[in-house]
Amino acid sequence: MDQSLDREARVFNQHVEEWRKTHLGQFVLIKGDEVIDFFPSLEQAFRAGTDRFGLELFSVRQVVPMDVVNVSLYGRRLNVA
Secondary structure, three states, X not given: OOOOOHHHHHHHHHHHHHHHHHOOOOEEEEEOOEEEEEEOOHHHHHHHHHHHHOOOOOEEXXXXXXXXXXXXXXXXXXXXX
């Protein structure tokens, strides 16, 4: 069984330009090749995904403007004297 989210990423990338015109700022729930729905918050989208798919993989991504940079940091805080 393929455990990656490649199909969901492909669907998002194929449609994100049109979604920027109609769903900017919303969160899209994608399972496989199917766009399930759009939600106003991450919490609502994730809850809908877990209610519908349980522990199966699904994708929730926010539709953001093209020039927005999403930065994620992982690590530990360093104490500086």
